[in-house]
Amino acid sequence: QTVVTQEPSLTVSPGGTVTLTCASSTGAVTSGYYPNWFQQKPGQAPRALIYSTSNKHSWTPARFSGSLLGGKAALTLSGVQPEDEAEYYCLLYYGGARVFGGGTKLTVL
Amino acid sequence: EVQLVESGGGLVKPGGSLRLSCAASGFTFSSYSMNWVRQAPGKGLEWVSSISSSSSYIYYADSVKGRFTISRDNAKNSLYLQMNSLRAEDTAVYYCARDVIAAAGPSFDPWGQGTLVTVSS
Numbered sequence: 041q042t043v044v045t046q047e048p049s050l051t052v053s054p055g056g057t058v059t060l061t062c063a064s065s066t067g068a069v070t071s072g073y074y075p076n077w078f079q080q081k082p083g084q085a086p087r088a089l090i091y092s093t094s095n096k097h098s099w100t101p102a103r104f105s106g107s108l109l110g111g112k113a114a115l116t117l118s119g120v121q122p123e124d125e126a127e128y129y130c131l132l133y134y135g136g137a138r139v140f141g142g143g144t145k146l147t148v149l
Numbered sequence: 150e151v152q153l154v155e156s157g158g159g160l161v162k163p164g165g166s167l168r169l170s171c172a173a174s175g176f177t178f179s180s181y182s183m184n185w186v187r188q189a190p191g192k193g194l195e196w197v198s199s200i201s202s203s204s205s206y207i208y209y210a211d212s213v214k215g216r217f218t219i220s221r222d223n224a225k226n227s228l229y230l231q232m233n234s235l236r237a238e239d240t241a242v243y244y245c246a247r248d249v250i251a252a253a254g255p256s257f258d259p260w261g262q263g264t265l266v267t268v269s270s
Contacts, residue, residue: 041211074254078194085244085260086186086194092254129194133255136199136208138184143193 042066044132046141051149052120060144061112062130068111069132075113076131077106080143086129090115122148151175151259153245158264165235165268171228171245171261179223182206182248184257185230187241187266195241198230199248213239235268242266 043065052058062075069075077090088097090106093113103119113130125148130141157169171183185197198219199208207219218231228245242265246257 071254076256078257080194085262086257087260088256088258091249091251091256095251095253097256097258127193131194131196131257136206137210138196138199138208140186140194140196 042134042137042139044130044139044141046128046130046144048142049145049147051147052117054120054122054148056120057116057118058120058146059109060115060117060128060130060146061109062114062132062141063112064132066134069108069113071108073113073132073134075106075108077104077113077115078129078131080127080129089128117146120148124148151247153247153259153261155243155245155261155264158243158266160267160269161235162270163236163268166231166233167235167266169230169232169243169245169264169266171230173226173228173247176247178221178226179203182250183221183228184246184248185219185228186244186246186257186260187239188244188263189238189241192241197243200228232266235266237268240266240268 045063078086080086094106128144152174154172182201184199200219216234220229242263244263246260
């Protein structure tokens, strides 16, 4: 069974920079897995942030960026704001199947 | 406005069945693949199933294969999830999400607000 792994939790100071990563048990993550990133705040449905590694939706703040880093998908937040405190999930496409990562709880402190 | 509204959740006994619905509006439903994603209380997101626009391609997570059936009615702009042989571990909020295929690749957007399924005796 394919497992997608994220850091369980990260803490960042306001105005700081943080990178979340997303690894696949099958090996290096490439653009062919179409990495997606979602943000979820308590009591809300997830919201799409990044698709296909680094593409932003029209509503995605400029401080969010996606990339591939050391065989993993990565989400970098630069100039973190208090409202960025949330759970972040990556999603990888394995042909017809999709697999979410376990999520990273980002605390802004 | 593009909108997805789930319904059909509730309390069901282990071994029982439930059918979830997702009503779509604000877009041409028949042109998009659709997904079901669930989230157990206090846990992360789990992709459950996907169906292509014409129902030609259907995929399931191993955890639900053989018990759940995804379907759609394009004339009614509706997506369904028939859940049989339910287990306690199926307890979750179930979301439907549209599969958007941009030039660069796919994404899930938007998501519905979710419907809670509780499996308990």
